[in-house]
Amino acid sequence: MRLNYETTGPDDAPVLLLGSSLGTTHAMWAPQLDALSQRFRVIAFDHRGHGDSEAPDGPYTIEDLGGDVVELLNELLIERASYVGISLGGAVGLWLAENAPDRFHRFALLCPPAYPAAGAQMWTDRAAQVRAEGTKAITEATLSRWFLPEYADAQPAAVDAIRQQLLTTSPEGYASCCEALGAMDLRPGLGDITAPVLLVTAESDASIPPETVIPLAMQIPGAHLEILESAAHLVTYSHPDQINQLLLTHLT
Numbered sequence: 001m002r003l004n005y006e007t008t009g010p011d012d013a014p015v016l017l018l019g020s021s022l023g024t025t026h027a028m029w030a031p032q033l034d035a036l037s038q039r040f041r042v043i044a045f046d047h048r049g050h051g052d053s054e055a056p057d058g059p060y061t062i063e064d065l066g067g068d069v070v071e072l073l074n075e076l077l078i079e080r081a082s083y084v085g086i087s088l089g090g091a092v093g094l095w096l097a098e099n100a101p102d103r104f105h106r107f108a109l110l111c112p113p114a115y116p117a118a119g120a121q122m123w124t125d126r127a128a129q130v131r132a133e134g135t136k137a138i139t140e141a142t143l144s145r146w147f148l149p150e151y152a153d154a155q156p157a158a159v160d161a162i163r164q165q166l167l168t169t170s171p172e173g174y175a176s177c178c179e180a181l182g183a184m185d186l187r188p189g190l191g192d193i194t195a196p197v198l199l200v201t202a203e204s205d206a207s208i209p210p211e212t213v214i215p216l217a218m219q220i221p222g223a224h225l226e227i228l229e230s231a232a233h234l235v236t237y238s239h240p241d242q243i244n245q246l247l248l249t250h251l252t
């Protein structure tokens with residue numbers, strides 16, 4: 001599987017991988033790149049089915065998506081890295097923490113789903129809708145879950161950047177990742193995680209509500225939990241300074 005990625009920061013700095021949310025590309029990390037690339041060799045990648053990565057026919061599994069990241073490390077001859085993921089990228093991070101502990105130092109997982117809390121059928125239905133009608137069918141509803149109205153009103157260009165990523169994501173890639181999210185349950189392995197994990201949840205996250213993230217912090221040994229107030233799902237956009245500070249503190 002060929003994953004597209006973009007590297008910033010010094011070649012000799014510790015490596016930090018960035019995994020993005022469903023229907024977006026590595027470009028969604030724009031609000032973090034300056035801060036993180038001062039300290040890290042940042043590798044922001046596109047999940048399979050997203051951006052310029054390959055988009056084979058699905059369904060995909062969380063093992064496929066996590067395995068792609070391990071393969072990327074192998075291809076780049078990187079023995080160990082730290083990892084930041086948001087949403088779908090956070091689920092991939094949980095899988096990596098459980099299944100590839102010897103390849104990672106630390107994890108920061110923002111609004112991560114660990115299981116299909118709204119039911120597997122929701123993801124099956126969404127996959128079918130996107131295969132039939134394209135990502136246009138889910139774009140505006142997604143944006144309304146990801147941004148609070150006051151942020152969307154104040155920052156229309158940022159919202160539009162994410163809109164364009166959703167609209168141009170491969171329908172097959174998006175739908176196949178929905179199937180991965182609908183079929184996964186990462187809860188049984190949480191207690192075996194050994195890496196230091198920062199979990200961030202947003203008080204008004206309609207996509208991955210705090211009540212589904214807070215229990216993860218109880219189950220992951222030593223996990224640190226941050227709950228952001230007045231925030232929806234895309235905390236990297238609405239709270240960039242707070243997020244960047246949390247990431248730098250946890251990862252360095």
Ligand SMILES: O=C(O)CC1=CCC(=O)O1
Pocket residue numbers: 020021022023086087088089113142145181207208
């Ligand atoms: O689409 C959503 O609102 C929910 C979501 C789950 C994983 C992800 O990246 O977004």
